[in-house]
Structure formats: structure tokens, C-alpha cells
Amino acid sequence: MDNRIVVGGVLIHRGRVLAARRSAPPECAGRWEFPGGKAEPGESEEQALERELLEELGVRARALRRLPGSWTVRAGLELRFWAADLLSGDPQPLEDHSELRWVGPGELAGLDWLDHDREVLPHVARLLAERDALPL
Template sequence: METRIVVGGALIHRGRVLAARRSAPPEVAGYWEFPGGKAEPGETQQQALERELLEELGVRARALRELPGRWPVRPGLELRIWAAELVSGEPRPLEDHSELRWLGPGELHDVDWLEHDREVLPHIAELLTGTV
């Protein structure tokens, strides 16, 4: 079985990162994540992330770099999280999310993250504080 990639975007703007609260599916509703989705056949991870952020949040973003770590979501599906920067637009929860929140370095643990997303928080903190 070929593994399909799911890209999550740690969208960074003015020293903060965007967290999105899931509204669906029921097993993850209420938890927070870095928004994104599945890469389509023939799409690079960067293209997939930029498309997904436009579809889910209504913003234009630029994928910067893949963060360390890869997580199996379910058989045949693997999550990779990318740092991205906001290029234009104001994020709105258009699909699968009920709330958005910008978090600074000291606020990263203020929301209840999905487990995979929580594991990348140390890397996000480094990006936000400029220690990378």
C-alpha cells in the first residue's frame, strides 16, 4: 500500500502561530491542530499545504520548511508538519474548524492539541523565538 502524505501547516505571522480547533470528525472534534490536509497525486507537499490553507482558511501562505517528525495517522496515511508564513488574507474557519487562535511562544500549551501536533511544539517554540 502506498503511503499518502497529510501536511499540517504551522502558519506563522508576526511572531505567533495559528491553532485551529477541529469541528469534525467526532473523534477529534474539540482538539486543536495545525490545519492542512492530504496531498493530491502529483502535488508536492508544499503545493498541498498552500492549497489546503487556502481551502480551509481562505489565506495565501508560503510553505517554508518541513519540521522534524513523521506520524502515522492510520494505515497508508502519514502526517508531516511544515512551517509556513502568511502571505495575504485573514484566516477564517471555513472547513472542519470551529475556532482559530493565534498563539505566541508562551501560549503554545494553552490549547488541547491533537497528540501529533503537540509533539512538534518544541520546534514551533524555536521558530517563534528566533532560536533556529
């Protein structure tokens, strides 16, 4: 059986990245993650990410590129992270989150991230540094 893909969105805006505090399930509640969700059958990872960010946060975003690595969440479920640009909207915690926070590179380590999300932080910090160096 093929793994089902879960996409996590590293949503970047003005040199910061959006962190979302989980409200459910109980074993994850209170910890931080990059928002996202499962790809539906026939849906590309980019389409899944853009749909999930609209459903969970009420924003339109554009998937840019996949970050290195993938993680087994549980049997048959593989997590992959994607960098994304915020196109429009003000993120709101519509589903599964109690709080949202825009964080800069120096603030990443200070949050209690879910384990898989913590492992991608070096790539996120590098991405923020690259984006910061780009001319506007």
C-alpha cells in the same frame, strides 16, 4: 503501497502561530491542530499545504520548510508538518474548524492539541523563537 502524505501547516505571522479548533470528526472535535490536509496525487507537499490553507482558511501562504519528524495517522497515512508564512488574507474557519486563534510561544502548552500536533510543539516553539530573533 506508498503512504499518502498529510501536511500540517505551522502558519506564522508576527511572532505567533495559528491554531485551529476541530469541529469534526467527533473524536477530534474541540481539540486544536495545525490546519492542513492530504496531498493529492502528483502534488508536492508545499503545493498541498498552500492549497489546503487556501481551502480551509481562505488565505494565501508560502511553505517554508518541513519540520523534523513524521507521524502515522493511521495505516497508509503519514503526517508531516511544514512552517509557512502568511502572505495575504485573514484566516477564517471555512472547513472542519469552529475557532481559530493566533498563539504565542508561551500559550502553546495551554491548548488541548491533537496528539500528533502536540508532539511537534517543541519544534514550533523553537521556530517562533528563531523568527522572533530575525530582524524585520
